[in-house]
Amino acid sequence: MKERGLLIVLSGPSGVGKGTVRKELFSQEDTSFEYSISMTTRKPREGEVDGIDYFFKSREEFEELISQNKLLEWAEYVGNYYGTPIDYVEKTLSEGKDVFLEIEVQGALQVRNAFPEGLFIFLSPPSLSELKNRIVTRGTETEELINNRMKMAKEEIVMMDAYDYVVENDHVKLACERIKAIVIAEHCRRERVAPRYKKILEVE
Numbered sequence: 001m002k003e004r005g006l007l008i009v010l011s012g013p014s015g016v017g018k019g020t021v022r023k024e025l026f027s028q029e030d031t032s033f034e035y036s037i038s039m040t041t042r043k044p045r046e047g048e049v050d051g052i053d054y055f056f057k058s059r060e061e062f063e064e065l066i067s068q069n070k071l072l073e074w075a076e077y078v079g080n081y082y083g084t085p086i087d088y089v090e091k092t093l094s095e096g097k098d099v100f101l102e103i104e105v106q107g108a109l110q111v112r113n114a115f116p117e118g119l120f121i122f123l124s125p126p127s128l129s130e131l132k133n134r135i136v137t138r139g140t141e142t143e144e145l146i147n148n149r150m151k152m153a154k155e156e157i158v159m160m161d162a163y164d165y166v167v168e169n170d171h172v173k174l175a176c177e178r179i180k181a182i183v184i185a186e187h188c189r190r191e192r193v194a195p196r197y198k199k200i201l202e203v204e
């Protein structure tokens with residue numbers, strides 16, 4: 001039977017740079033994670049594409065998915081639902097591939113209960129003022145939403161103790177290097193060969 005993949009959960013407050021770090025990680029040739037695309041009831045931002053950035057759903061459709069137990073975790077965050085489709089995660093892990101979730105803190109804590117064997121990484125900002133600066137500079141939120149997200153961020157930051165690792169996102173490329181090193185170390189600790197090293201073993 002094929003060994004199950006590792007479930008990697010990257011979480012942290014809004015605006016810390018989870019999406020930026022994830023996109024950078026997935027653009028690098030030496031990473032081989034599978035990204036789990038989330039469902040949300042949030043309206044698409046400019047440039048976001050259904051089925052690539054998110055699966056965009058109505059509130060009724062999302063509530064139907066909850067009632068059918070189709071979500072590994074879900075949370076209502078600043079007025080919208082967000083959730084992880086369970087079938088994709090289960091299928092991909094059972095194929096022996098590592099699955100990468102980029103989700104907020106309430107959802108990450110639910111995954112911790114369902115998958116205690118997962119790898120939980122909290123992405124931290126260098127400071128709260130830099131966090132606010134990043135949300136403001138992104139320019140996607142109204143002043144009211146920025147204040148709501150900052151209020152949530154203060155509650156989320158105290159939860160970093162519940163994670164296996166805290167990675168500071170001071171520079172995107174450095175944060176990616178730290179995350180890759182953690183994943184490789186976790187594979188070794190669990191007595192498995194990290195996918196990126198398997199090709200070395202194939203050489204005669």
Ligand SMILES: Nc1ncnc2c1ncn2[C@@H]1O[C@H](COP(=O)(O)OP(=O)(O)OP(=O)(O)O)[C@@H](O)[C@H]1O
Nearest residue numbers: 013014015016017018019020134138169170171172
């Ligand atoms: N290390 C960094 N240094 C400076 N700016 C950064 C860094 N990482 C990300 N940013 C910027 O911060 C802003 C927020 O980043 P991003 O959208 O990736 O955050 P997020 O955590 O995914 O947010 P959300 O949870 O709201 O989706 C973006 O404008 C991004 O370019």
Ligand SMILES: Nc1nc2c(ncn2[C@@H]2O[C@H](COP(=O)(O)O)[C@@H](O)[C@H]2O)c(=O)[nH]1
Nearest residue numbers: 014038039074075082083084102103104107
């Ligand atoms: N609990 C979950 N949180 C998720 C999921 N997908 C994304 N997110 C997080 O929601 C906030 C807001 O996202 P935004 O795209 O509106 O800025 C952010 O922290 C995301 O990481 C999910 O499936 N479950």
